[in-house]
Amino acid sequence: MKLLDRRQILRWAAGAATLPPVARVAWAQAYPSRPVRLIVPFGSAGATDITARIIGQWLSERLGQQFVIENRPGAGSNVGTEAVVRSPADGYTLGLFGAPNAINTTLYEKLNFNFVRDIAPVAGVIRFPNLMVVNLSLPVRTGPEFIAYAKANPGKINFASPGAGSTPHVNGELFKAMTGINIVHVPYRSVAAAVTDLLSGQVHVIFGTSASTIEYVRSGQARALAVTTATRLDVLPDLPTIAEFVPGYEASAWYGVGAPTGTAADIVQRLNREVNAGLADSKVKARFADLGGIAMPGSPGDFGKLITEETEKWAKVVKLSGAKAD
16 A cells, blocks of 8 residues: 555656646645745844844735744854755745855855855845944044044954854944954944943944844934945935945845745745735835835846855955954
């Protein structure tokens, strides 16, 4: 009986492989037929987690199956990323990836996977500009004033980040390299800890995501000097870009959905369509906009191009800074 069952299964599998195009499309449209895991390679409450929960809820409502957010922090996102890489390429395990993955390609000397090769881009989701935010006690009100003050006080100003090689860290290193200033990096174990010490005056500046810093700026507990993206933010229109006084500077935190390489193109395309639909939805757009986020719609190829470009860009900054994984 067991042998017969196995033969039946093999026949069904063979039959499925020879389905006509219309039948294959119908089969793909049945996806998902059970809950989908969306792995977040960081802990809860951060920008990555917030992004995953917003887009995960949208996908759950649109596709009729629960997209379960699973936080798998560790090794600067490598633990969660490897969990996705090692999962079956069937569309039922996805990951929410971002700039840290591109940075880690160079930051870590040995990884058990190749991010560019082993993750199939599905859809870009959101770009969070980083804000250059200082403690209120620092006697500067503009970016140029900060640069002048730092040059007058070399090695006496420190900048916080949630760890060596994190997005805020490399954003700060890029700023140092392009301005020629000497400010000291102070790594923390989390964004929350870094921002707490910024507010108390233990550190002077952070290049933090808008999601983690904008409320402190709005409430007057910290001062924003500039935004790291190439264009100004709609939610903070009077805040200049760093590029306005450091030509050519651009950096941001970005997030998108990926799947194990080998995931069926029909599944990837369907997920891409639904994510893009979410980014066009007024309620989803409002939730991201309130955090200072900028929607990043596009094709899987567009997201793949971003991953490649960012990996190459941050490789140069990591090597120049001498940053090493904690």
